[in-house]
Amino acid sequence: MSSCRSTLLVGFSLGFVFSLASAQASHDAASNAQLASPEIERKVDTLLKRMTFDEKIGQLVQYSATEVHPEKLSGPSTAALNVNPPGPGGVDSYALAQNGELGSMLNTVGQSLTNHFQHAAVDNTRLHIPLLFGADVIHGFRTIFPVPLATASSWDPDLITDLAHMAAVEARTAGVNWFYSPMVDIARDARWGRCTEGAGEDPYLGSAIARAYIRGYQGDSLSASDSVAASVKHFAAYGAAEAGREYNTTDMSELQLRQVYLPPYHAAVEAGAATVMSAFNSLNGVPASANPFLLQTILRDEWGFDGLVVSDYTAVMELTHHGIALDPAMATEKAITAGVDIDMMSHYYDADLPALVKAGRVPMAVVDEAVRRILRLKFALGLFDHPFADGVEVTGAVVEHRPLVRRAAEESFVLLQNKPAPEDPLLPLAKSTKRIALIGPLADDASDMVGAWSGANNFGDVRTLLATMAELAQQNSATCTYAKGTEISGTSNSGFGAAVAAAQNSDVAILALGESSDMTGEAASRAFLDLPGNQQQLLEAVVATGKPVVLLVFSGRPLVLDWAAQHVSAVMEVWYPGVEAGPAIADILFGDVAPSGKLTMSFPRAVGQEPLYYNQLPTGRPIQHADPAHPGYVEMKFVSRYLDAPNDALFPFGHGLSYSTFGYSSISLSTQSISSSSLMRDRKRQPIAATATVTNTGKRRATEIVQCYINIRGASTEQPVRNLKGFTRISLDPGQSQTVQFPLGFNELSFYNAKAQPVVEPADYTVYIGGSSTAINAAHFVTTP
Ligand code: BGC
Numbered sequence: 060m061s062s063c064r065s066t067l068l069v070g071f072s073l074g075f076v077f078s079l080a081s082a083q084a085s086h087d088a089a090s091n092a093q094l095a096s097p098e099i100e101r102k103v104d105t106l107l108k109r110m111t112f113d114e115k116i117g118q119l120v121q122y123s124a125t126e127v128h129p130e131k132l133s134g135p136s137t138a139a140l141n142v143n144p145p146g147p148g149g150v151d152s153y154a155l156a157q158n159g160e161l162g163s164m165l166n167t168v169g170q171s172l173t174n175h176f177q178h179a180a181v182d183n184t185r186l187h188i189p190l191l192f193g194a195d196v197i198h199g200f201r202t203i204f205p206v207p208l209a210t211a212s213s214w215d216p217d218l219i220t221d222l223a224h225m226a227a228v229e230a231r232t233a234g235v236n237w238f239y240s241p242m243v244d245i246a247r248d249a250r251w252g253r254c255t256e257g258a259g260e261d262p263y264l265g266s267a268i269a270r271a272y273i274r275g276y277q278g279d280s281l282s283a284s285d286s287v288a289a290s291v292k293h294f295a296a297y298g299a300a301e302a303g304r305e306y307n308t309t310d311m312s313e314l315q316l317r318q319v320y321l322p323p324y325h326a327a328v329e330a331g332a333a334t335v336m337s338a339f340n341s342l343n344g345v346p347a348s349a350n351p352f353l354l355q356t357i358l359r360d361e362w363g364f365d366g367l368v369v370s371d372y373t374a375v376m377e378l379t380h381h382g383i384a385l386d387p388a389m390a391t392e393k394a395i396t397a398g399v400d401i402d403m404m405s406h407y408y409d410a411d412l413p414a415l416v417k418a419g420r421v422p423m424a425v426v427d428e429a430v431r432r433i434l435r436l437k438f439a440l441g442l443f444d445h446p447f448a449d450g451v452e453v454t455g456a457v458v459e460h461r462p463l464v465r466r467a468a469e470e471s472f473v474l475l476q477n478k479p480a481p482e483d484p485l486l487p488l489a490k491s492t493k494r495i496a497l498i499g500p501l502a503d504d505a506s507d508m509v510g511a512w513s514g515a516n517n518f519g520d521v522r523t524l525l526a527t528m529a530e531l532a533q534q535n536s537a538t539c540t541y542a543k544g545t546e547i548s549g550t551s552n553s554g555f556g557a558a559v560a561a562a563q564n565s566d567v568a569i570l571a572l573g574e575s576s577d578m579t580g581e582a583a584s585r586a587f588l589d590l591p592g593n594q595q596q597l598l599e600a601v602v603a604t605g606k607p608v609v610l611l612v613f614s615g616r617p618l619v620l621d622w623a624a625q626h627v628s629a630v631m632e633v634w635y636p637g638v639e640a641g642p643a644i645a646d647i648l649f650g651d652v653a654p655s656g657k658l659t660m661s662f663p664r665a666v667g668q669e670p671l672y673y674n675q676l677p678t679g680r681p682i683q684h685a686d687p688a689h690p691g692y693v694e695m696k697f698v699s700r701y702l703d704a705p706n707d708a709l710f711p712f713g714h715g716l717s718y719s720t721f722g723y724s725s726i727s728l729s730t731q732s733i734s735s736s737s738l739m740r741d742r743k744r745q746p747i748a749a750t751a752t753v754t755n756t757g758k759r760r761a762t763e764i765v766q767c768y769i770n771i772r773g774a775s776t777e778q779p780v781r782n783l784k785g786f787t788r789i790s791l792d793p794g795q796s797q798t799v800q801f802p803l804g805f806n807e808l809s810f811y812n813a814k815a816q817p818v819v820e821p822a823d824y825t826v827y828i829g830g831s832s833t834a835i836n837a838a839h840f841v842t843t844p
Pocket of ligand 1: 165166195239292371372581
């Protein structure tokens with residue numbers, strides 16, 4: 060069932076070859092081994108038998124900290140993370156906890172606050188069942204690191220594991236034992252604001268990254284004091300919201316669902332994810348939070364998931380808005396029988412389940428099974444033995460964690476363009492640069508450096524670009540003149556004059572432009588993908604000075620940067636870099652570190668191209684390229700194209716420049732032909748290997764992300780023009796070469812047939828190896844019967 064079990068063999072041109080247990084390989088299918096042990100099952104059985112009906116229902120409900128008793132708190136406390144809309148009201152969660160009628164809490168963090176509620180549950184109730192504390196820890200708890208779309212651009216699963224673990228360590232000291240993360244929704248539409256929370260548009264990369272998060276959060280044992288339970292979300296296909304509009308319908312073939320959208324959730328479940336969150340959206344006409352096909356057939360029957368499913372926030376209540384439930388009772392019945400174990404914030408399960416069970420509309424066995432899954436997790440986390448948070452609580456960004464965040468930010472930046480200005484590429488800047496103009500609303504903006512979902516963060520911990528540049532200027536006896544120019548959504552150009560003057564008196568102008576944090580994340584869809592407000596005019600005014608310009612783009616999604624691509628020498632996407640924003644950007648600008656990030660979402664030329672993704676299906680009337688090595692195509696009518704824009708991305712998936720350059724040898728294959736039936740029989744073998752030698756052809760040490768893509772032709776279903784099937788990061792000195800080998804087997808060569816079954820059929824395969832999804836370095840082989 061694994062779709063991504065591969066091992067990269069990396070060999071150096073010097074001759075020796077070693078086996079690198081890649082991120083893709085190290086996810087041994089320990090599906091929920093952390094949850095399900097005979098000892099845990101015995102304890103669950105015993106406890107379940109002692110519980111009253113009301114106590115059981117209590118386990119199925121989740122609320123935030125609506126009632127807090129400040130007089131009972133000691134030491135640093137943190138109020139509920141303010142990330143959700145108002146809840147149902149009229150709920151006293153403290154009283155519920157005291158009565159044994161609450162199973163878990165959300166976004167309630169801080170040692171004294173969580174312990175306050177935990178004491179209510181553990182000390183006061185008959186069976187002393189502890190609470191779970193779940194929180195939206197999406198990219199760091201106190202030491203905020205770059206947003207997930209940014210860290211995905213590092214293509215570095217080990218880094219992501221380390222970051223995830225760091226967040227777990229910090230959050231456990233504040234009583235949080237459950238993260239509503241990772242979000243693994245495939246996002247192909249940049250209008251959807253939540254693309255910032257995931258890994259982008261590709262299922263293969265998304266799966267590797269999903270596994271990396273689970274490893275980082277859950278470690279080897281959920282009961283370890285530095286582990287938290289993960290919640291894979293939002294199951295399923297939430298990222299396919301029509302028109303990129305938040306909470307909108309998703310509708311797709313089962314083939315597309317299985318081939319594109321499900322793999323990252325599956326990878327996370329296979330890696331042992333303890334919990335799953337059901338999504339807001341409907342899928343093919345059935346809301347995901349009442350969808351037996353998703354929650355039972357796929358999740359439980361096919362994938363063998365035995366963890367708990369929590370609804371998204373008020374998603375059970377929303378079943379009435381979806382129109383499949385006439386009233387709360389009907390919504391409750393549909394959600395719990397479909398497989399939603401915990402009702403987050405709807406206030407429906409506690410209100411309606413008792414009557415539904417009495418009336419026989421919901422079998423008692425369904426309730427028992429849901430409670431069983433919740434207790435299983437509480438035992439696995441060791442909460443019955445250690446219910447309270449203790450030790451030294453982390454209350455701000457941790458100094459020792461900053462270097463990892465800085466590295467993560469550096470690895471996540473994507474150098475989109477670096478043109479000669481006028482001779483050498485503009486970046487890196489010489490350290491001897493004497494007069495720097497720093498312009499734009501994001502240069503001195505701590506709050507927008509952390510991105511969406513940074514609830515427990517303290518903005519004072521952020522090192523802004525202005526602060527860093529001012530320090531560097533002082534050290535180098537240089538000047539850094541700052542002019543804000545405009546606001547993020549500004550309409551007035553009264554600040555343009557100072558910005559233009561700063562640029563005129565500089566050797567280089569660095570512009571920090573982009574979106575505010577709250578323009579991405581939940582409920583942040585955009586119909587236009589330009590620089591907001593009048594930032595584009597500011598950019599044009601500064602470029603008109605004729606000074607060399609570096610554009611730094613802060614955003615949580617791809618933006619339309621077509622004008623900048625034509626007129627600005629250097630453009631770098633820096634996303635939302637987190638607390639080390641300033642130092643990380645400066646490290647790259649001045650060349651202490653060479654950029655290495657590669658895009659995981661395609662950047663469009665125009666918003667009308669959305670949804671835009673590299674792994675599109677072919678069409679019967681494709682455009683024709685005069686020369687496959689170059690963009691631009693033959694002018695023809697009656698082909699699949701826009702009249703007013705090219706088809707391809709401005710900056711495609713996998714694209715990202717370095718301060719060095721890399722050359723690729725032609726690809727060699729270990730065989731030209733392989734039997735499809737043998738691949739179907741032995742799904743673990745990887746009998747074919749594609750190899751290429753990569754050489755650093757530039758002047759400095761740098762890192763390249765080597766990517767392997769596959770195209771399949773002649774099969775029973777049409778297959779994407781290419782699909783990522785392997786990647787690795789390599790660092791090379793100038794002139795150094797390394798041979799990179801991608802082993803291929805069932806997982807890489809299979810696809811879904813019209814019955815939505817994974818198969819390998821006799822077909823023609825093309826393998827591409829290169830530095831982006833537009834690599835043209837190709838080799839061919841066939842699968843025979
Ligand atoms: C979001 C989830 C989040 C939950 C709890 C919802 O609105 O969709 O991603 O985990 O709130 O905060």
